[in-house]
Structures are given as C-alpha cells and as structure tokens.
Amino acid sequence: VNEDELTRRLGRKWPLIGDDCAVVPSPGGVDLLFTTDFSIEGVHFTRRLSAEQIGYRSVARALSDIAAMGGTPLYCLISLAVAPWTDAKWIAGFYRGPEKLLRETQTALAGGDLSHARQLVCDLVICGSVLRGKALMRSGAHPGDAIYVSGPLGGWRHKPIIVPRLEEGRKLLGKATACMDISDGLALDLHRLAFASGVEAHLDAIPLLSGATLKQALHDGEDYELLYTAPPRRRVPGIRIGTMAAGEPGRVFYQGKPVPPLGYDHFQKRRS
C-alpha cells in the first residue's frame, strides 16, 4: 500500500477524496476546501529545526494545498502531540512560528488538540473557500495544454523557506485547466496531475533554484511551487516548462526521455 493506491481505493467509496483539498458545497455561492497535513519528526522534519520553524512549516505546507486549488484560507486547526524532548518554551515557540503567516493570510486559528507521543506529531487542518465550482483540480488538463510552474525548483536542499502561493493560485482561477502544488518532487507530482487528467506530460526545460541540479528539481520534495496547465495561447503567469499530450495517462517525459515517477512518498518511508 502506498498513499496514491490508498487514496484511489478510498476515493471509489468516498468521491470527495483525491485532490489537494476536499471541495464541498456550502450555502452562499461558495465551495469550502478542507486540507489536512501531518508534520512528523523524522519524516517531514528533524529536530535540527527550531520550534518556530517547525510551526511555520506545518502551517505553510497546509496553506500551499489551499493555494493549489485557487482558494482563500479561512480557518486553521492545529493538533500537536509533543515528544518527551519538548517543554513549555518549545510549545510557545511552535505556536509563535506561524503567527505572522496566519495574520497575513487572514487565517484564524480556530482550535486544535494537544497530546503527547514518542516523536513529535503535528496535524494541520485548513478550511478555505473558493467561488462555487471554480476550484482548480488536478484532473482538468487536456492534450495540447501548456505546463507551467510558479517558480524555480530544486527541492528541500535549496528551499530556505516555504511561501504558500496563495496570490498566484487565485490568479489562475478561470485560467488554469489543472493545478496542484509540488510537495513530493516535480516528477511524481506531474505524474499524479497527468494521471488524474488522463494525459501524458512532456517537459522541455525546468527552471532551477540557484545551486540545484536537474535531478533535485525532478525528484526532491518540498518545493511548494504551483504546477498547472492552460491552453497554449491563454495568457497565464508563471514559467512554461512543457506540454501535455494524448498518450498513456501519467507518463512523464523530459526532452523526449521517460522520467520515472520517483519522489518522496511519505508513506513508503523512502524515495518511491
């Protein structure tokens, strides 16, 4: 079982499952978005990071899922199971870390849970909104669509800070045919988007962060840039990196050569 397989299996029973966020209708002409993201010690971060950094990253990663749908964040729930090595000062730092980001994005901390575990576990839930029926899904790309990213890539080794691309996501509403955020590496996430859309992806050129290699840009995680598609002549912001084509759903090519969908699969505990 890996995460994609389980998602597909559950998605057959529960049709809301499968995109960056769940999209559910709400009164008043909007859809609500829900996303939930674990940040677990030794899986998503190490103790080398400060309490503030861990708190910030947990929130920023969840906000990135809202950005991927073109949504606006509203409320946030922070559940924290602290490890034996933490203390009251650490906990205060953890909650201080995302404070500025929450205020700037007008996301209200609405609740959470507090417990303890052998390793630190945080689960971040964000509820957001988007105009009814307008959320950007992974499944809307067509053959011929151009593929874009919102910024240069290179993975966690080259990413000093995660900036959720909320403004960029909202600008794509009504323009992009498909969108998601790159959390597990371009190769694996583009495979997911192409698979959900039933198309294959051809990459021409990939913009790199300073010092990053092509391999890191393809297979490292934690970029948190947006990955999206649009008809080739539509004006959209971002950097064009390739084109969708009819073919085997989910296949990814770079300059004509197949790219395996290897990236960070958190569930498999290894590069998948």
Added chain:
Amino acid sequence: VNEDELTRRLGRKWPLIGDDCAVVPSPGGVDLLFTTDFSIEGVHFTRRLSAEQIGYRSVARALSDIAAMGGTPLYCLISLAVAPWTDAKWIAGFYRGPEKLLRETQTALAGGDLSHARQLVCDLVICGSVLRGKALMRSGAHPGDAIYVSGPLGGWRHKPIIVPRLEEGRKLLGKATACMDISDGLALDLHRLAFASGVEAHLDAIPLLSGATLKQALHDGEDYELLYTAPPRRRVPGIRIGTMAAGEPGRVFYQGKPVPPLGYDHFQKRRS
C-alpha cells in the same frame, strides 16, 4: 503546561478557541463547527483493540464533540500515521471500522493524510453545522440551573462502545444553557463547564453504569455522555444530577463535599 492552561493562553489571542468545537459563521444562516481529536497508541488506546475498533472509536469521539454543541456532522477528515506493526489488512480494517457510523450519521469522508510514525497516530477532524447562534457552549450555565447527564456514567472500564449522542444534543438546542461531552471524567469536565460559566456545581446523585463505582464515574474518562444545564423548571430530557450555584467558578461538590477536578489529562500522561 497542561491542556486547559494552553487552551486558555491561546484563547486570549484566538477567540474561537476553547469549547468542544470551534464555531464559525458561514453564509446561509448556519454556523460551522470544527473539531479535531487525536487517537494515539498508548495514550488513547492500546493494541489490544482491533483495527476496526480503533477506527470506530476515533470517529465516535470526534462526533461526540459535534453532539456536545447540538450540531449535525457534515464532513470528516481522517489523518493516519501508521506504526511499523500495521499492514495493508490492518489499514483496511481501520477504515472499515467507522463506515457504518459515518453513513448512519450522514458524515462524508472528505479526505485525510497518510504517513507513518513509531506509534500509531490518528487525527480525526469533523466539520458540522448548527443554526446560526444556536450552538450549545460550555459557558452559559447560571446559578440555579439544574445539571443533567444523558446517561449513566462509569468510565472506560464499563463502556463497551462509544455512541455519540447526536440526537440527544440536537434536542437540547434552545433548551440547555450550557453543554459539553464527558470525555475526561465527570469531575474534571464539570469543573471545566462550571469554570467557563463562572459558577460552582453541586452534585446530588450520579447514575452509574452496571458495576461501576462512584469514583470511576467521577474520575475515569471515556463516558461520552452529554453534560448540560437548564433552568430548573424547563422540561429537558436526561437524568438530573445536581444544581449550579453562585460561588467560586469551577468548584465541584458532591453531597456537600468538595470534589477535586481530577480526571484523565491526556497531555499530562496521567490522572491530573
């Protein structure tokens, strides 16, 4: 730091924090309710329980928080970090456990996250709704109000299955002045309700589950019955157990003797 202290501290900055659920306005004449609940191996359950039981309990406990506000559940997010001792069969059982409960309560599984940790960690989020301004809060009890429970108590040793009191909660809308669910024992949870309401609580008699002792009813957790108050002459369902009085906020008495607010504090890892 214990959970109540942290909740109070965060509640000063973020006013939505502090009750069983966060209550937030939504278009269309309803308020949305959000609750999030950890279920952690060794803290909330042991491996003696089956995968189905662990899955069921995780969902039932979160639904109990919705019931405590008089709400109706809408959507559920299940985040699961599996431990090394689990396998694909276990995971399938975990998701099967709450299936019937989710369907009966018309709660749609809308998403989640999947990861791994040294011990099993589940975080359950439920979004529900309640008529605008009608949610049952902990803070509305007045001196003179009668205190009720929805059923006999006795704690986890005597509770074969958790049944979220959703129907009972909805019947209290417009009738109860304050309400919460009993998760950490009557003594601690009544202390919390009385403290939030600025009153003191006098218990006369406590209905016991078969075989349970008074001490277990007061200080064991996991009852998941509703605890609520109403003006003494108002007709409300349930079992009357005492009366609120003016006095020191949060103090609890049983037949005239003070009862310490000791119960299960998950954060303190021990009876607090």
